[in-house]
Amino acid sequence: MKQRDPELLLQHAPFLRQGMTTPTAMGDVLIALTPATLAGLWYFGISAVLVIGASIAGAVLTEISFSGTERRGESLLDGSGLLTGLLLGLTLPPGLPMWMAFLGGVIALGLGKVIWGGLGNNLFNPALVGRAFLLATFPIAMTTWTTPDEAFWTFRATNFDIPFTYTEIDGLTAATPLGLMKFDQQATPLSNLFMGSTSGSLGETSGLLLILGGIYLYFRRDLDWRIPVSILLTVLVFSAILGLFDSERFPAPLFSVFSGGLLLGAIYMATDPVTSPTTPVGTWIFGIGIGLLIVLIRVFGGMPEGVMYAILLMNAATPLIDRFTQPRVFGHLRGDND
């Protein structure tokens, strides 16, 4: 019988942990986005690779150059920079010049995350900060949508613009389903929206694949189901109510859900844990707020798309929501805290 006296560690309880860690959660999101990304490649060909690649490069390089040497490995390890770059890339139009996508990635990480103090401290979703920057700076390039039906190896000339130039193109562009709806009151068939054969940004076109990824995340316990569910329900209900007033002018509920970046935003961006409330009640409020804002902006705003601003606005409200939705502490009366 052996009775070795091991050099005992003195670590503290709890000695058990649930299996998920922050890096695996980030990795899961990357996996969940893979089908939608591949669909983007399928529909938009080599341009998708170029645009997404440029935005990831921008994000990851910024992450590396701004993290201190000792933290460098770690901040790469958690995969959040990569994820931000990918998410940003998926919201960009396929014909965007690569240098703009790269710049977007730099801004997303730099202004969206690094200056806040790194992962966990930022108020706004970094990918959306990058996109908001691009939309404000390059409005034309960001709203020029090309059609998805070109051969894989067709290079879109605009991708290769040298920095700080942009060639206007004509003839190649196509309006997105939301644009068609808003400006021409012309609805795109739902099946096209569902499968992804519409024009739009790289990752937002196929509702089916985005939902599948979301289901995967749910079963991996990486996703707060309340946020996408509340956003989608709110959009459905609110659109249906508006439809009662004027079904010609306002988009139908299902069309609203499957068009534009709504699914991408609801499943992958609004659920960013850092920028969404921590309390269960708070997440419902957060989701409902986003849903309302999306419909309001889409219907009454000047632009066809509103998901980005809706999420950013609710991001800003998150600290406040958190503050007012702290649950009642066990054994205390409501209102005892704060």
Place this chain on the structure above:
Amino acid sequence: MVNLNPLNLISGSFRHGVHPQHLKVQTQDLPIQRVPFGSNYVMPLGQHIGVPCKPIVKKGQRVRRGEEIASASGFVSIALHSPVTGVVKEIGEFRTFDGNFSQAIEIEADAFSTQEPNIGPAIDWESMNIEQFIQAVQGAGIVGMGGAAFPAHVKFSIPEGQQIRYLLINGAECEPYLTNDHRLMLERPDALLKGAEIVRQKLGAEETVIGVELNKPEAIEALQARIQPGDPVRVVSLEAKYPQGAEKMIIKTVFGREVPAGQLPRDVEVNVNNVSTVVAIADYFDHGMPLIERIVTVSGPGVSYPANLIVPLGTPVREVLKFCGGLKDETMEVIMGGPMMGRPIASLDAPVVKGCSGILAFTEGQTLKRKEFPCIRCGRCVEACPYFLNPARFARLSRARMFGEMKGYFVFDCVECGCCAFACPSSIPIVQLIRTGKDQLRNTQASEK
């Protein structure tokens, strides 16, 4: 903020909490066996919560098994008894499991003694009044055996004007690995029911409710089979969820009542006792045996032969482990108690104490320092905390050394159950940060006085 089971909201259990793996299969079917007697026993005087007891024996004095060797000094204090027949070898400082030194009595077992238990006559509890009963329990050295080791009799003294309606026997055993209560319910259901009945009658409670987690169906059956129709006893099965066995949580689950912060179960007319505690009470009144041994689950991946053991108090942890085939080479940490709230053992020579429900040995998988990542504000800890506190905020404030704020957010309501740290994907040592905060607050409070 992930809740895979929306049904949690409508099930009868307390809300929040976590679902660790049960990990009880290694020991749940192993009958309780007795550890052979060794040579030296060390009995720390402060192995219960409260005032340490006072030695009443001299060095060199002969003591019999079960004889009182230290008496209670004050109300929140209990007596201590010799676990073996032998000689008092030393009264002095001995190392306890946390690595510190504390006053203790060392007894050298008589090598020629059979260590036959000194079975006395049954004690007539029926004619005792409540004060006598409380004194008897105090004199028997009985503590709450769930782990905290709070003197049992203190709970039985009910202030004027309050009354107890329900006696709740806690057989939840929600900590993973531990099966000592499970085996006790299976093997000694009669003693359990007897002890419960004694306590119920003395407290004047209407009904005894025994709460057992659903992952112990045999225990539930064994108890149910012993209950006659008309007995004021009821067994309720509880959802297997951690920390179902926490006093306030099991009350919430069984009676749907929340014990207000800063108050005790008796304020909602309930008295809660662990199954081992009532068995100890039954043993005392049946044949005068005070608390000199307890059942310990020895398990974990670092133990060669896991077991449920009757261990005389004062036995060195090393001897217990030796009986189980020793530690495996890859063992990295040994703890006392369950994996969620247990405490690390610094010295294997330290004795088993009254609050030791388990000795678990972990290998690299459990103890290797998890890499810490920044808090991603995911809210999983918020959704795990059964007390509805905000652990992430405590961790942040503690890191920023803003201890005063922590108090405002009720850090003292935290029972350090570990649900938050269990759930945290970024492996933030939330419980330690909370403890730091509490310690700092206590220190400043003490220095202000």
